[in-house]
Amino acid sequence: MSAFLKLLARNRLALGGLIVMGLVVALALITPLLPLADPDVTNTADRYLRPLSDGHLLGTDQLGRDLLSRLLWGTRLSLGVGAAAAIFAAVSGAAVGIVAGYFGGRTDNLLMRGVDMLMAFPYILLALAIVAALGPGLVNALIAVAVVNIPFFARNIRGITVGLAHKEFVDAAKLAGMSHARIILSEILPNVVPVIVIAMSTTIGWMILETAGLSFLGLGSQPPQADLGSMLGEARSALITNPHVSVIPGFMILVIVMSINLLGDGVRDALDPRLKSGALSRPMAATRVDRRTRPDREIPTEGLLSLEDLHTQFHVKNRVYKAVSGVSLSVKPGECLGVIGESGSGKSVTALSIMGLVASPPGVITGGAARLEGRDMIGAPYPELRSLRGRRVAYIFQDPLATLHPLYKVGDQLIEAISCHRPISKAEGRAKAIELLKSVRIPNAESRIDSYPHEMSGGMRQRVGIAMALANDPDVIIADEPTTALDVTVQAQILSLLDDLRRERGLAIVFITHDFGVVGQLCDRVAVMYAGRIVEQGPTRPVLDAPAHPYTARLIACVPELGEGKRKLEAIPGLPPSVDDLPKGCAFADRCVKVQAGCMVNDIPLERAGARAVRCLHPETEIAEETA
Amino acid sequence: MSIALQVTDLSKTFPVGKKLFGGARGSVKAVHPMTLSVETGETLGIVGESGCGKSTLARMLVGLLPPTTGTIEIEGAALDTADPAAFGKRIQYVFQDPISSLNPRKTIRQIMEAPLRLLHGMDRAAREERIREIFDSVNLRADFLDRYPHEFSGGQAQRIGIARALAAQARILILDEPVSALDVSVQAQVLNLLADLKREFGLTYLFISHDLAVVEAVSDRIAVLYFGSVVEEGRAEEIFAHPRHPYTKLLADSAPVVGRPLRDPETGQAELPNPLDPPPGCAFAKRCPYATEKCRATAPVLEQIGPDQRVACFHPLPAR
Ligand SMILES: Nc1ncnc2c1ncn2[C@@H]1O[C@H](COP(=O)(O)OP(=O)(O)O)[C@@H](O)[C@H]1O
Ligand code: SF4
């Protein structure tokens, strides 16, 4: 709640709206206590007194009634009627929306068709028709305004409810013996209330305005009772001769509606989860770089792609998440490097840092280099990065829909991917796109090229994702869990495809995964990550057969492997540490069975011996002997 | 051995393209008539790829979906109303996504109390007592009770989900991909917990997963689903080691195993059959290297081919 108020206060306009609205509401509340003249007592001798005249601070109206008193009583009434209409509309709209969304099917169809019918009429016409049918009067105006606003609430709330009704916690509630009524009241409603409140705060201003409009036309409050609309309406004949009588209520309407709308917008923004994470501004085109020391721009390296001591952090409010703390690795052409680790270990952030794709804010690269043929790409000018993205270094993500646009045919997207790096004719582009689809073994490439992404199965889409990555013959492919969401038979197809591609084209692949089986089959070398660091690295088979780091060993042991039958698994107790609060010394210490006092003192260095490296004081096997 | 769960000819057909008034334009058979039984204290694993009907089957078994045909018997008594509350006391469900199975606006205590109060009418003191017992057995601390779901990691949330299922005091649990959303180290913790609970409370499990290695590690028997039908059923230690159905063999060959050379086990192009227009014969025929005319014309039925093995195939692979 206080966080919400803080966010709201950050928005100056909303804060202004809140203050003004607060004053108006306070005034309306204390009106009966104020020493005001009776608003309805006429005194024709004192007609049209100017503001600041004796005994009448704001002057008097055409019947000599005190304007200040009428303004305050009128504001009170207008606010009250607007709020009542908003509550009425919100409650009935939400009820319709929740029932329609929760039960779905025919109930939904009937209710929403009814709502659609209400929406088919122009707004104000409908309100007029309702008042005409019910007869003029404030209560009838209130009903009319509420009714025309019901569809807005019903549609919004229905949308939210449909999403909630399919949530697993609703199924769980049914299995716990809850009735439909109880589920609606205790499971759905609490999740919908915030949406209702936001919707109300953004519409109540318009409802006040609409009620005032009806009163202005003489269909709302009846004389002598004052509300802001009727005051304006009665004064309009003297608009030129005595403008203050209409300007005063008109100004009040303006103030109320403006401050409510500013406040409503502020409330909506403050409750938007995207703002809560502190990401107020638009993400930058490339990750922000803020390195203490600047590595050489260009030095010869052995690998095609090499990372040197990469550090990437997320700065969220006053916390620093050290997502990647000193990762070094390299791949050669035709080589596949596996990066394995549990979620949150920093695999994706490492991969995205290479091409400056980590979202900034909050991401910051705070140190290290990412070299392509020796040239550091971190902090490279944006045009250079852009020309490298896709052309030299391409990505494949877990969800191919993240890279494919849902509204364009896959062929057009492939042609676009090619033509953004080199000019290409239409026919040539199409031929190349078909060739690419064939190279990832999509059947009937000639007809598939005109499909939309949603017309394809998950496996086919991932093939298109790979074809996109191959479009400009990149040298390096970074694949971030490309098969995690796929079925095993499809995974086998994709893996063998990637394997063929790197052998045929000499591609360097960085393959991120959490599956040792996949690493074992596809990768030449493997790097194991834990809490933002590489804890072990080396050729795949030796690492898997004789892991040196206790974490690698425990991780391998806790994954069941096909063909070993029913058994108890060797779980690792506890959880990885949070990267905003890393312990001193070894990050694995609190879960390690070999831990000793020395492990928790200083940072543990990554000790290299031949092709292998391990970050542990008491490794499971001595890697030095083995490679010697 | 008594039968905990007996399913006979259970099937589910979904209408598609429904109009406001009048009937549907077509229908999809998500689960073809299926007969299965699970013995008390046994774990039956169900494997299959996405869209093969695993979750539809599971939801029918707990009464969340009314079946189109067939019967469900729990511990010898038929359950024929699709009323989750009637099912709830006898059979419970553990969901795939632990976080979204907990209402974000309720405390863990409120979540745990619902089944105790509504299914068993316990009073406050009895509920307190029972929740403490259950939390002890799933290794959760009592001070978690007053927190909200978002404060928990996936593994902890899944323990809470399991605790809620235990609170209903059902002796049969349907575990629908209970560890798929978890990291491997946490996955092992939860799988071991499930094994301990089963021993402690004499539970019967139906364990659904797409991960062959996980299913093999926890199950006594396994049924393989393809396109809404059981194509093979057998002992866990046998079924992937010596598959008799060509699809089971394809699954086993596709699973990534360290040391096995990488190759695409399928040479032809394989897409699932169209559920709106299913093929007349064996649903696997298009992908099957052994398919004959007979396979394309008539659908094979599940037949006993060994003491513990059933297979739906005209040309099963040779026994070991
Ligand atoms: N946008 C972000 N804001 C704050 N922290 C983030 C953000 N993205 C990732 N992180 C943190 O960085 C760490 C590494 O994440 P990630 O690289 O995605 O792990 P992996 O890919 O290994 O699962 C995690 O602790 C995560 O919480
Ligand atoms: S350094 Fe110490 S605590 Fe860390 S993994 Fe090695 S033995 Fe365990």
Ligand code: SF4
């Ligand atoms: S019935 Fe025929 S097509 Fe189907 S799996 Fe058996 S051999 Fe293959």
Ligand SMILES: [Mg+2]
């Ligand atoms: Mg990741």
